[in-house]
Amino acid sequence: MILFRTNRAIRILVVVLxxxxxxAAVGCSGISSGSAGSNGGGGKPPAVGSxxxxxxxxxxxxxxxxxxxSGAAKGTATADASGNYTFSKLANGAYTITPSKxxxxxxxxxxxxxxxxxxxxxxxxxxxxxxxxSIKGTITPALSAGDATVTLxxxxxxxxTADASGNYVFSGLGNGSYTVTPAKTGVVFTxxxxxxxxxxxxxxxxxxxGASGCSGGHGVANFYVATNGNDSWSGTLDCPNLGxxxxxxxxxxxxxxxxxALLQSNPTSPIVVMVREGTYYxxxxxxxxxxxxxxxxxxxxxxxxxxxxxYPSEVPVISGGVPxxxxxxxxGNLWQAPVPANTQPFEYLFYNGERRMRSRLQxxxxxxxxxxxxxxxxxxxxxxxxxxxxxxxxxxxxxxxEVPPTGANANCPSTTGPGGLAKCLDRFQY
Numbered sequence: 001m002i003l004f005r006t007n008r009a010i011r012i013l014v015v016v017l018x019x020x021x022x023x024a025a026v027g028c029s030g031i032s033s034g035s036a037g038s039n040g041g042g043g044k045p046p047a048v049g050s051x052x053x054x055x056x057x058x059x060x061x062x063x064x065x066x067x068x069x070s071g072a073a074k075g076t077a078t079a080d081a082s083g084n085y086t087f088s089k090l091a092n093g094a095y096t097i098t099p100s101k102x103x104x105x106x107x108x109x110x111x112x113x114x115x116x117x118x119x120x121x122x123x124x125x126x127x128x129x130x131x132x133x134s135i136k137g138t139i140t141p142a143l144s145a146g147d148a149t150v151t152l153x154x155x156x157x158x159x160x161t162a163d164a165s166g167n168y169v170f171s172g173l174g175n176g177s178y179t180v181t182p183a184k185t186g187v188v189f190t191x192x193x194x195x196x197x198x199x200x201x202x203x204x205x206x207x208x209x210g211a212s213g214c215s216g217g218h219g220v221a222n223f224y225v226a227t228n229g230n231d232s233w234s235g236t237l238d239c240p241n242l243g244x245x246x247x248x249x250x251x252x253x254x255x256x257x258x259x260x261a262l263l264q265s266n267p268t269s270p271i272v273v274m275v276r277e278g279t280y281y282x283x284x285x286x287x288x289x290x291x292x293x294x295x296x297x298x299x300x301x302x303x304x305x306x307x308x309x310x311y312p313s314e315v316p317v318i319s320g321g322v323p324x325x326x327x328x329x330x331x332g333n334l335w336q337a338p339v340p341a342n343t344q345p346f347e348y349l350f351y352n353g354e355r356r357m358r359s360r361l362q363x364x365x366x367x368x369x370x371x372x373x374x375x376x377x378x379x380x381x382x383x384x385x386x387x388x389x390x391x392x393x394x395x396x397x398x399x400x401x402e403v404p405p406t407g408a409n410a411n412c413p414s415t416t417g418p419g420g421l422a423k424c425l426d427r428f429q430y
Contacts, residue, residue: 049089049090049091050089051088051089051090051091051092051115051117051118051119051120052086052087052088052089052090052119052120053069053086053087053090053095053097053113053115053119053120053121053123054084054085054086054087054119054120054121054122054123055084055085055097055121055122055123055124055125056079056082056083056084056085056124056125057079057083057085057099057106057124057125057126058083058124058125058126059083059126062079062083062101062104062125063079063080063081063082063083064078064079064101065078065079065083065099065100065101065104065106066078066079066099066100066101067079067085067087067097067098067099067100068097068098068099068100069087069095069096069097070095070096070098071093071094071095071096072090072091072092072093072094072095072115073090073091073093073095075087079099090115091115092115092116092117093114093115094112094113094114094115095112095113095114095115096110096111096112096113097110097111097113097123098110099125102172104132105132105172105174106125106126107125107126108125111123111125132171132172132173132174133173133174133175133198133200133201133202133203134169134170134171134172134173134202134203135152135169135170135173135178135180135196135198135202135203135204135206136167136168136169136170136202136203136204136206137167137168137180137204137205137206137207137208138165138166138167138168138207138208139162139166139168139182139189139207139208139209139210140166140207140208140209140210141166141210142164142165142166144166144184144187144210144211144212145162145165145166145184145208145210146162146163146164146166147161147162147184148161148162148166148168148182148183148184148187148210149161149162149182149183149184150162150168150170150180150181150182150183151180151181151182151183152170152178152179152180153178153179153181154176154177154178154179154195155173155174155175155176155177155178155198156170156173156174156176156178158170162182166210173198174198175198175199175200176197176198177195177196177197177198178195178196178197178198179193179194179195179196180193180194180195180196180206181193181194182208182210184210186212186239186241187210187211187212188210188211188212188237188238189208189209189210190208190209190210190211191208194206194208211237212237212241212243212246220272221238221272221273221274221309222236222259222262222271222272222273223235223236223248223249223255223258223259223271223272223273223274224236224237224238224239224247224248224249224255224273224274224275224276224311225248225249225250225251225252225254225255225273225274225275225276225280225316226238226239226247226248226249226250226275226276226278227250227276227277227278227279227280228240228247228248228250229247229248229249229250229251230247230249230250231249231250231251231254231286231287233245233246233247233248233249234246234247235247235248235249235254235255235258238274238276238311248276250286251280251285251286251287251288252275252280252282252285252292252318253282253285253287253288253289253292254285254286254287255273255275256292256294256298257287257288259271259273259298259306260297260298263297263298263300263306267304268304269304270300270304270305270306270307271300271304271305271306271307272307272309273306273307273308273309274309274310274311275308275309275310275311275316275318276310276311276314276316277311277314277315277316278316278317279316279317279318279319279323280316280317280318280319281319281320281321281322281323282318282319282320283320283321283322284322284323291320292318321348321350322339322340322343324337324339324340324349325337326338334380372391376388377389377390377391402423402424403423403424404422404423404424405422405423405424409424412424
């Protein structure tokens with residue numbers, strides 16, 4: 001139960017507020033039910049979808065042109081014999097009108113319109129049938145050109161296919177700047193692309209030369225190296241040709257010998273070598289496997305440079321290592337893999353780009369080794385924690401025969417054990 005105590009002043013306020021509320025209610029009712037309010041017209045406001053957009057295409061020959069409406073509503077209209085058109089029953093909103101007719105270029109090419117509670121008129125277009133031009137050219141030889149796709153971009157976009165003789169044409173073009181680019185799998189085109197300016201006349205002679213190769217990177221070099229290459233090929237193509245009879249070199253060292261020969265025969269011309277995507281393992285090189293060594297015979301001059309670079313947008317890796325594959329799980333966390341035949345003593349093992357510490361087996365019979373686990377050095381024989389000194393870098397190297405710090409290995413990090421026997425910590429033999 002709620003108790004109120006009141007007096008005369010409060011009762012008067014309650015009466016006044018009640019009167020205001022009644023007036024407000026009446027007023028609201030009048031606004032919602034009245035047909036015209038105070039506009040004096042007495043009529044109803046326009047219904048949704050009662051507006052129109054109209055205009056004309058002003059040049060001769062424009063009749064029959066199609067006008068496409070997009071935006072708040074979609075539709076098409078056809079210009080009548082006088083070039084007039086209308087889109088009706090439109091609601092408020094933003095629209096775009098685009099005219100089109102074969103053989104005509106319209107100015108402007110489209111118009112944006114906003115309908116806001118009123119009809120919109122005077123959306124006119126001019127047509128320029130006399131200013132429609134073409135771009136054409138030829139791709140040679142025909143063997144490279146047949147079925148090549150030619151793409152037009154710039155002031156207009158289009159694609160076409162070269163015929164059996166290598167001819168192509170783009171028609172119905174307005175004035176402007178265009179770019180023409182041919183493409184075909186297994187073919188490289190020179191130039192890769194060409195610009196063409198249409199200015200009141202047709203443009204011809206936009207020609208291309210096709211040759212076996214890859215056009216994806218648009219590289220221009222004397223020699224190429226690729227993982228799918230062959231050192232018996234010329235090295236002058238950036239990918240294998242369609243017959244797989246010529247293409248890039250397979251090894252960096254083969255390209256090196258080609259550069260040296262070219263420097264001897266033509267010392268006045270700059271030389272460019274491009275190396276394509278992939279990893280090139282020097283010990284597995286089909287030509288001169290082992291160390292890559294550049295000398296004065298590989299160098300150009302300040303006037304005639306010898307440039308080695310990556311193929312455009314590709315990242316090659318030249319490695320002095322050897323890939324090891326065929327890993328199998330021996331037990332627990334122990335994994336093993338066969339090493340390629342004739343593998344030389346090596347110092348580092350990388351997995352997924354990160355250096356890995358290898359378990360050390362002092363002898364095949366004992367199978368004794370050490371590994372790190374949870375920050376502690378553990379014996380592989382009894383899984384007990386042992387001295388951390390047994391897990392230094394040297395003990396992680398799998399050893400069949402230790403390498404003494406003498407001769408070529410005299411500067412290796414080494415240690416001297418019981419009996420005064422010294423051994424390298426970072427190299428070993430199987």
